[in-house]
Amino acid sequence: MQHKLIVITGATGTGKTTVSSYLKRHYGVNRVMTHTTRPQRPGEIDGVDYYFETPASFAAKHYIEHVTYAGYEYGSSFESLNQAWAQADFVSIVLDTKGALTYARQLGDKIAVLYLTIEDPSILRQRLLDRGDPQAMIEKRLASPEYKRDLRLPAGLAAVATEIKNDDWALACRQIDVFMAQLIDTAVTPG
Numbered sequence: 001m002q003h004k005l006i007v008i009t010g011a012t013g014t015g016k017t018t019v020s021s022y023l024k025r026h027y028g029v030n031r032v033m034t035h036t037t038r039p040q041r042p043g044e045i046d047g048v049d050y051y052f053e054t055p056a057s058f059a060a061k062h063y064i065e066h067v068t069y070a071g072y073e074y075g076s077s078f079e080s081l082n083q084a085w086a087q088a089d090f091v092s093i094v095l096d097t098k099g100a101l102t103y104a105r106q107l108g109d110k111i112a113v114l115y116l117t118i119e120d121p122s123i124l125r126q127r128l129l130d131r132g133d134p135q136a137m138i139e140k141r142l143a144s145p146e147y148k149r150d151l152r153l154p155a156g157l158a159a160v161a162t163e164i165k166n167d168d169w170a171l172a173c174r175q176i177d178v179f180m181a182q183l184i185d186t187a188v189t190p191g
């Protein structure tokens with residue numbers, strides 16, 4: 001079977017991490033770990049949610065791509081991707097849209113993209129509050145150019161992205177199941 005990387009992207013709070021956990025639970029799809037200098041949220045574990053880095057340790061590593069998002073650094077490596085692919089043919093990664101574009105350019109048909117949307121983005125503030133994000137960090141994030149940028153699907157992903165509308169979790173799961181059925185079918189019988 002051909003290796004596939006499911007790139008999950010979209011604006012903050014739209015449910016990217018929730019979707020990656022669903023793919024793990026229901027399809028055994030592991031998530032490729034990425035690195036960040038952002039402080040840990042309550043309940044997050046180093047090496048499980050991210051590799052949490054200091055600015056100095058972040059700068060010392062090599063990345064496929066790295067971005068600044070709302071004041072913190074994020075980066076992903078081929079090493080982590082190849083480690084994940086050594087365990088299973090299908091793996092996922094959670095990225096902002098800038099990172100997703102880089103993967104589309106570098107990995108071509110090895111990736112499939114899920115783009116998460118929400119009908120009324122004004123509810124995202126409440127989702128982030130419910131997640132436990134500090135109020136000041138939420139306001140900084142929602143005012144950032146990265147947030148505004150990620151509310152639109154970049155033209156460079158239009159041909160490869162499947163939109164998942166995540167206003168209602170049960171409906172989102174149905175869309176993900178359809179996507180996964182097609183992906184598995186294509187991987188088993190390519191061409």
Ligand SMILES: Nc1ncnc2c1ncn2[C@@H]1O[C@H](COP(=O)(O)OP(=O)(O)OP(=O)(O)O)[C@@H](O)[C@H]1O
Nearest residue numbers: 011012013014015016017018127131166167168169
């Ligand atoms: N359909 C949904 N309805 C209500 N709450 C949801 C839904 N999907 C996800 N959530 C909740 O919204 C919050 C944000 O979800 P999640 O952390 O998955 O978003 P994200 O896109 O990964 O965000 P970020 O880019 O900020 O890391 C979480 O508390 C999650 O449980």
Ligand SMILES: Nc1nc2c(ncn2[C@@H]2O[C@H](COP(=O)(O)O)[C@@H](O)[C@H]2O)c(=O)[nH]1
Nearest residue numbers: 034035038067069074075076094095096099
């Ligand atoms: N381009 C990349 N984006 C990444 C990476 N790891 C995470 N992310 C994205 O950053 C924002 C903020 O994440 P958060 O966990 O602080 O809420 C979000 O869009 C993630 O998808 C990465 O290695 N490269």
